[in-house]
Each structure stands twice: as structure tokens, then as C-alpha cells.
Amino acid sequence: MxxxxxxxxxxxxxxAILVPLMMIRGxxxxxxxxxxxxxxxxxxxxxxxxxxxxPVLVVPYTETVxxxxxxxxGKVRQVEREQSRQWVFFPETLEVGGPLRPETRRxxxxxxxxxxxxxxxxxxxxxxxxxxxxGTGNRRIGQARLGYGIADVRGLLAPPRVQIDGKPMAIEDGxxxxxxxxxxxxxxxxxxxxxxxxxxxxEFTLGGTESLSLVPLGKHNDFAIDSSWQHPRFSGSFLPxxxxxxxxxxxxRWQVASVATNAQRQYLDGRRLxxxxxxxxxxxxxxxxxxxxxxxxxxxxxEPVNVYxxxxxxxxxxxxxxxxxxxxxxxxxxxxxxxxHPIQYGLVGLALAIFFLLLVSLSEHIAFGWAYLAASxxxxxxxxxxxxxxxxxxxxxxxxxxxxxxxxxxxxxxxVSEDNALVLGSGLLFVVLAALMxxxxxxxxxxxxxxxxxxx
Numbered sequence: 001m002x003x004x005x006x007x008x009x010x011x012x013x014x015x016a017i018l019v020p021l022m023m024i025r026g027x028x029x030x031x032x033x034x035x036x037x038x039x040x041x042x043x044x045x046x047x048x049x050x051x052x053x054x055p056v057l058v059v060p061y062t063e064t065v066x067x068x069x070x071x072x073x074g075k076v077r078q079v080e081r082e083q084s085r086q087w088v089f090f091p092e093t094l095e096v097g098g099p100l101r102p103e104t105r106r107x108x109x110x111x112x113x114x115x116x117x118x119x120x121x122x123x124x125x126x127x128x129x130x131x132x133x134x135g136t137g138n139r140r141i142g143q144a145r146l147g148y149g150i151a152d153v154r155g156l157l158a159p160p161r162v163q164i165d166g167k168p169m170a171i172e173d174g175x176x177x178x179x180x181x182x183x184x185x186x187x188x189x190x191x192x193x194x195x196x197x198x199x200x201x202x203e204f205t206l207g208g209t210e211s212l213s214l215v216p217l218g219k220h221n222d223f224a225i226d227s228s229w230q231h232p233r234f235s236g237s238f239l240p241x242x243x244x245x246x247x248x249x250x251x252x253r254w255q256v257a258s259v260a261t262n263a264q265r266q267y268l269d270g271r272r273l274x275x276x277x278x279x280x281x282x283x284x285x286x287x288x289x290x291x292x293x294x295x296x297x298x299x300x301x302x303e304p305v306n307v308y309x310x311x312x313x314x315x316x317x318x319x320x321x322x323x324x325x326x327x328x329x330x331x332x333x334x335x336x337x338x339x340x341h342p343i344q345y346g347l348v349g350l351a352l353a354i355f356f357l358l359l360v361s362l363s364e365h366i367a368f369g370w371a372y373l374a375a376s377x378x379x380x381x382x383x384x385x386x387x388x389x390x391x392x393x394x395x396x397x398x399x400x401x402x403x404x405x406x407x408x409x410x411x412x413x414x415x416v417s418e419d420n421a422l423v424l425g426s427g428l429l430f431v432v433l434a435a436l437m438x439x440x441x442x443x444x445x446x447x448x449x450x451x452x453x454x455x456x
Contacts, residue, residue, distance in 0.1 A: 006333070009342055010326050014319070017349035021318045024356050028315065031360060032308040038110035043209045046105075046114055047155030050208030051273040051296060052096065053215035054148035054182065055123050055200050057089040059190060064138040086177075089127035089196070090264050094218025096121045100227035102301055113210050113301040115227070116157060121148070121202040123218065131192040144187040146200055147175040149215070151273045152208065153182065160204035181273075213274040213296040216256040216263050226251035229301045236274070236298030237261065254297045263295040274298065307363035307371070310415050315356045317411055322349050324432060328403060331439055332391070344390050348383060355379040355408075372415075376408040 043049070063085065066078050098119040104111050132139045146164070150156070153173075162169045162185050169185045176184040190196055213236060214223050228249035234240055238261070240252040258264055274296045325348060329340050355375050362371035380401050388397025410428050417424060 013345045020353040038107040042112040047152045049211035051151035051213035059144045060086040060142040091123035091218040097224035102229040117206045127196045145176040147184040149182040155207040157205040211300040213298045221256040223254040233300040237295040311360040
């Protein structure tokens, strides 16, 4: 077989192996979707990703105003109409915190992270009720209420306890106006010009799945969360001002001033609480439109190793594995003049592709590192055994197996060193290219192309 035909054959076989590689990636994405369904199932039966906001002091009022309207004859006249409005007051200081106790629940093959948050929210208000400036007495003030927003109230594992100025208060469902999920407290009706100065304390236990968000609605906000989970992810609109992560878990503290966030304005505009779900691409958080959400700080209990994202990243290097192996075969044919049949190329390529399927299936049952070791040893052993016959030498077969072992070791380094993947990958490609150039530096390609030196 002439040189250029052999090159075309190698390229064609490499592209053909893309088909099983894409099929294996499809299996990985399917398994990822199954895990997403497991998270959704746990969230439906327990509670979803949680968000907490408040408290917010709301004072409704009704006033009579004169407006111009057209009658049936088209004449414009002034009439009196009642309009319902409300004053909204945010806390001067807001302190929210408490320990987050993680737990892992299993649904089939999949583990889902849930938590119980022993929370407390302490807020101080100093609000002045406006007076009726025109003195007509057309304004009627309603009963004030203090509202706390909770994304999924099913997560309240015990009745919340509220104290206003140290006095226990009865707590009601909802926010009192039908505008969202949460709880509220009814307060006495204030008088015009009255200054409402009060301290509100809420204690509650909130269950949720994977993620917790806190909305900084106070003028001065101080949030603190600690947990025994060792792998947190901090995100949202603000990162912690201080954090400590070690083998015993993590502790984090946020300090946010109202001038640094639009949360108060967003609340008045009717934006919703953050609602974080699962993102199939990394198993931790949903990619969704956040434009209608309140600014918030967020902590997510992530997996130390997401086997599906790791396996998916590994398959992206599958074509490189196949290409390097086929190039190695080609160089071997070139140097040793020992022909390798296209079917043998194909079988070796399929064995390399099967590695990734073994990896994802084993990692569902054992730790990812052990799954990677078992899958790589199985494939390297099979290929070493097969190539010893194909290349008519045990030494040659072991040599190729050693080369594959180095490739698998390099790939594992890329997977576990995500932050350094680019520099490691580029270094690997440089080393491979340098090795190929060194081996073929004295080859006369014109001479090889001019004679049928490669047989097949």
C-alpha cells in the first residue's frame, strides 16, 4: 500500500472511532440526567434549594384620591376613588446565621446532598410612619406586618419562633399579601407620625437540597454559616468576606451594606427569591435566567468528585488517545516495515473507546480513582495481550502497553488538576510532538511516497 493511501486509512479509522466515542458520551449525559431526576425527586419529597429573605416591615394603608374620568356623555369630571397602597421598611441591621448540618440521601445509584439549617435572624427596625400632609384625614392605616421570605416552606421542620422586643408572637402562613412564600407576624396598627423601633428575632430549622441563598435586605447585613461539609462552593452576588475550609468543614461570613447591592430596590420592584436547581453539566446548579431574582449570597454543598463530569471531560480526550495510538502504529509500520491491517486498527480503537464506558459504569459503584485504575488496567492489559500477537513480539506489545499506560496516567493528571488542565495538556501535546519529530527526523518521505514500502 502506498504511503498516502495508508495515511488516508489512518485518518479514516480515526474519524470512524468518533462514532462509538459519541455514543459513549451520550450514555454519560443520559446517566447525568438520571442523577438530575434523582435530585428533583428528593427535592419534591423533602424540600428544594432554599433561599431566605427578610424580615421586611409592611404597613398597608388606603387613601381617597380625586381622579378625572369621562362620563357616558364624554364629559370629564372629578370623582373620588380609594387606592390601596403600602409602606415598606427594611431593617437597619440584619444578622442571619446558624449551623448547616449536611446529610446524604441515596436514591438508587445516586447520592443527593440535603441539609438542615438551624437558623436565627435578628433584625432592628427604626421606621417613621408618614403623616397625612394635607390634613384631610383621607388616609386609613391598616395593620402592620413583618414578613420573612422562604423559597420552599415545606423545608420548615418545626414551627418557627418569633420574638418582637423579647415578646413571643404568633406566626402566620405566607407573607400576608399573597405575593410569595414565607411566614409573617401581625403587628398593631400604627399611628401617623409614629416611630416604630423594634427588634425582631426569628429562630427556625430549615431543610433544603444542596444550595442555600440569603438576601441582604438590611442597611447593614451580617451573615454567618458554618457546616461540617468539606466541599462548599460560594457564589451569588457576593463572596464571603472571610472563610475557613479544612478537614472539619467550613465557616464563612458575609458583610454587605445596602449601598453595595440593589436588593432593596429589587424587592420593591417585585423580584423573586433565588431558586437554585441542578445543572446537568456539573451536577450542582441550574443554568437559568437570574434577571428576575433578588441579589443574594449563596453556598452550595458540592460533590468532591462528580463522576459524570469527570468522565465527560475524559471522553473529550478520547480522540487524542486514538490518534496518538494510530500514529504510533503508523510510525511502527514505517520503521519496522511490519504491516498492520485496518481491522486491527479498528479493534484497538474500539478497545480504547470501551475504556470510557467502563470508567463511568464502575465509578457509579466505587470511588472515581479506583474506577479509573480498574478500567485503565483492564484496557491496557487487553491491548498489551492483543498487540503482542499483532506486532509479533511480546516486547513490542509491552512497549505499546507502557505507552498507553503513560497516556492514561497523563489523562488522570488532567482530570484531577482541573485548574492546571490547559498547561498540562499543552505540555503533553508538546512532548508527543517532540517524540514524533525525533523518531521521524531522518525519514525520507519523498522516497517512501515513491515506492510501495508500506504493505497492508
